[in-house]
Amino acid sequence: MLKKLLIANRGEIAVRIIRTAKALGYRTVAVYSDADARALHVELADEAVCIGPAQVSASYLNADAILDAAKRTGADCVHPGYGFLSENAAFAEACKAQGLTFVGPPSGAIELMGSKRRSKIAMQEAGVPVVPGYEGNNASDDELVAAVGDIGYPLMIKASAGGGGRGMRLVEAEADLLSNIQRARSEAKQAFGDDELILEKAVIEPRHVEIQVFADRHGNAVYLGERDCSVQRRHQKVVEEAPSPFVTPELRAAMGEAAVQAAKACGYEGAGTVEFLVDKERNFYFLEMNTRLQVEHPVTELITGQDLVAWQLMVAEGRPLPLAQEQIELNGHAIEVRLYAEDPANGFTPQTGPLLAFEPALTEGLRFDSGVRRGDTITPHYDPMLAKVIAWGPTRDDARRRLVRALEDTTVFGLTTNRHFLSRIIANDTFGAGEATTAFLQQAFSDDPSLKPATPGxxxxxxxxxxxxxxxxxxxxxxxxxxxxxxxxxxxxxxxxxxxxxxxxxxxxxxxxxxxxxxxxxxxxxxxxxxxxxxxxxxxxxxxxxxxxxxxxxxxxxxxxxITHQAAAGAQGAGTGKVQASMDGAIVDILVKPDQQVQQGDTLLILEAMKMEHPVKADRDGTITDVLVSKGAQVKRSQLLAEIADSTSAKQEVEA
Structure with missing residues (x-):
């Protein structure tokens, strides 16, 4: 019987694992970086250990520090969550060497499925359908170019060790082939430390459908339905739902059986996800297997009524799966989106700063998985996801309606988010009709108002x-x-x-x-x-x-x-003597010159904007040291217009 679980992760997934573990009676240990000292997952755990500075490489990827934390706290098992070390075979093996139970698959399965080339070969041997392509061992650029003749265009270049769209290129013509191979190889080397590439026939406008599988050490393996993750931006999932509006019962059974076959072929244990591409004719092809819990696992939990983290812990303890395949039932529909601190109108630029307000709209059928709360600061060190917002309903339209309302009613102040962008996707007619493919956002949503700066009326x-x-x-x-x-x-x-x-x-x-x-x-x-x-x-x-x-x-x-006050006072910092423009405009008059004595509140310049004149005033007593603009000059907001030296300091400089 395992008793104390260390969670080698942070944020919402650490919070989610801690809650299930504590409900099952486990003691819990959190690890955290200096930047996460007051994070929610640290507060919820029974114990917490600092494992290094904010940089991921020195903390959440520092396997030695995590193993030391487990030893110091007496933890007997480690859950890696997702991301970070969750698919690191060496970390899984190191846990085993330290006498710790790794809540995940064997290291051999992690290593095999971590290679797109080797996993594809293994799936071919197991009889799982794969996309036609080339998986030569350490193929050179010339070998890849030569292999294209048997594949044809369009084709995909993929990093064998990669994921998330990095090291991936779509090539539609021979003239673009070599340059894209070289770019993909360079990006793969930088991102994964491995520049091995494979080639695949491109499946145009496919569905991205994945199967949740579970296996135990007693030879049992099941699938818990599918998730449709077709709505993507730059190969990153944006919306996930279960079941897929495109998958028929017959296709679900065929894909589920293939996924179980894939798991058994690699001696799998625990939770895994087998990802497939599905074309317009409902032919499906193995894409990859993720050897961990997925970000989108809550939609599967909501339609099956099962706690997948609890299942992981059962398997880790050596117990058999709690349900056989025929006992698993799917009920209703669930949709998940990822609420990020990012600006869709400016290229989805990540946003940082304090969460002045964060109030999730919790109503019937809604679930929020979050690792932050009001008052927390979103830093540049980690992924800026605020929450996963998941809606369940008896039907897909019920789930859609609840999710749109939840997004509209969730309050986030202080940071720009993708909330409006997400609600527009869920309310979109193409998505509503279940017709969204991986090309949906690029083809049908690229001109949506949520992707443009909004102007108040x-x-x-x-x-x-x-x-x-x-x-x-x-x-x-x-x-x-x-x-x-x-x-x-x-x-x-x-x-x-x-x-x-x-x-x-x-x-x-x-x-x-x-x-x-x-x-x-x-x-x-x-x-x-x-x-x-x-x-x-x-x-x-x-x-x-x-x-x-x-x-x-x-x-x-x-x-x-x-900015009414600031326009009248020049918007300069309180008492700094740095006189700045409060808005874009033109300097229509200058009333002072260098070495002139002024008092706080004196008008220094006149700024014209919006057909009105705004006096720019001194924020303190002192001496004008410089006027940095001329009459008639066009100025930008926050541009420095003049500087005032404090009278006392100016006098001391003269005496010196």
Whole structure:
């Protein structure tokens, strides 16, 4: 009987493993880097050991440090999660050498399936369908070029040791072949330390369907249905669902039996995933086998009612599988998406910084697997996934509807996320019809509004103005605006919006150019605002942080800054003497020159923007040391305009 489990991972998967392990009575040990000292998985574990600095190579990939942590805490088993060391045969073998039970397959199976070339050969020998191609041992560039004659175009070049799209190239013509071989080889060497390549006939616009398998050391092996992972961006999975809307019962049985055959062929134990490509005629071909728990395992858990981590621990203890094949039933439909701190409108650039608010929308049929919470900081050291959001429903449309609503209602403030992008995919008609292939995002979704910068309209700006007015604690110069129009300046994504605000008994009227919108805030409570718009009562989440307002409306998140004060004061840092432009504009007048004495609040320059003049003022007493712009100059937001030296320090310099 195993008693204490060390989880050699971090984030949501460590949290998820810890919760099942504790429910089963195991003591749990977390490992963490310096950057994760206050992480959720550290807090939930019974014990935790620091294994190194933030860099992955010095911490979560440091096998010696992890094994030492197991020894120091008396752990008798190790769960690798996914990623990091989970498919490292040497680590599995090192655990065994230390007397630790590795919660995963034997090292031989990991090593075999870690090579696309060797695993493909093994599957051919086992009778599992494979994509036609070339798997020569350590083939040179010339040998690969020569092999193409038997394959034809289009074809895929793949790194034998790789995954995640790295070292992978689609080649459609002979003229592009050699250069793509060389690029793929270079990328494979850099990413995996192994430049071995294979060639495969390209299956155009296939489905990516994977089978969840489980095997024990008593010769039992089963499959737990399939997952459709066809919606991908740059060969990275974006949406996963079970069952596949494309797979028939007959195809499921054939693929399931082939996957079990693949597992048995390599002496497998524990959880594994056999991935297939399925063409339009429902022919399927072995792609690879992942010898670990998959990121998307929750959709399988929701439709089978089984805890796959619990199954892993049973197998690791030497117990037989809890169910035979005929006892496994599929119920309903589940869909998973990965909520990331990234900006889809700017090439999916990862986002870092504090989570000012993070409130998952937990309702019927929803599951959130997350390793972060409000107040945590997303750092550049690790994958910026915030949560896996999974919806279950009796039917696929029920699951879709619940997932869209959950994404729209989940609150994330402080960081840009792909939340709106994900909800648009799930609501898309092509996806809804079950027709999304691996080419879906590139072909049918490349022009979606969620991939472009969003600009607030008059309604969004009016809501922002109302929330700033009601939540400004008297700091805003327009919070007590009379019936006459008062100008305010808001900024979204670097773009200023000059508004005119007037107050009446019914609320605020906001004018932007020719557009007007009136709103009334009915109540504010714990970050939730209730407002009345054109007689309709509606709520939205919001968060105020200094001069920034975050709010969420109709599934779209907005961040707006109130720069009215800054425009009047020049937006320079408090007391720094660094006078900066508060927005893009033109310098229409300069009222000071070098060596001139000024006092805090004196107007130094006049900046014209949005057809209005904004005085740029001194933030402290002192002496003008430099004016860095000239009259008529066009300036950018945050551009340094002038510098002020503190009077005391300037006097000391003269005396010296």
């Amino acid at each position: 008059i309604r969004e700006l009016a809501i922002a103005a109302c929330l700033l007015d009601h939540d400004s604690s008297g700091q805003s110069p327009w919070s007590n605006a009379p019936a006459t129009m008062t100008p305010i300046l808001l900024e979204h994504d670097g773009e200023p919006f000059q508004l005119l605000v007037s107050r009446s008994d019914s609320g605020l009227k906001v004018t932007l150019g020719e557009d007007q919108h009136s709103l009334t805030i009915d109540s504010l409570n714990n970050g939730q605002a209730c407002f009345i718009d054109n007689g309709i009562r509606q709520t939205c989440q919001y968060h105020r942080q200094a001069d920034s307002l975050y709010f969420q409306l109709d599934g779209q998140a907005w961040q707006v800054r109130d």
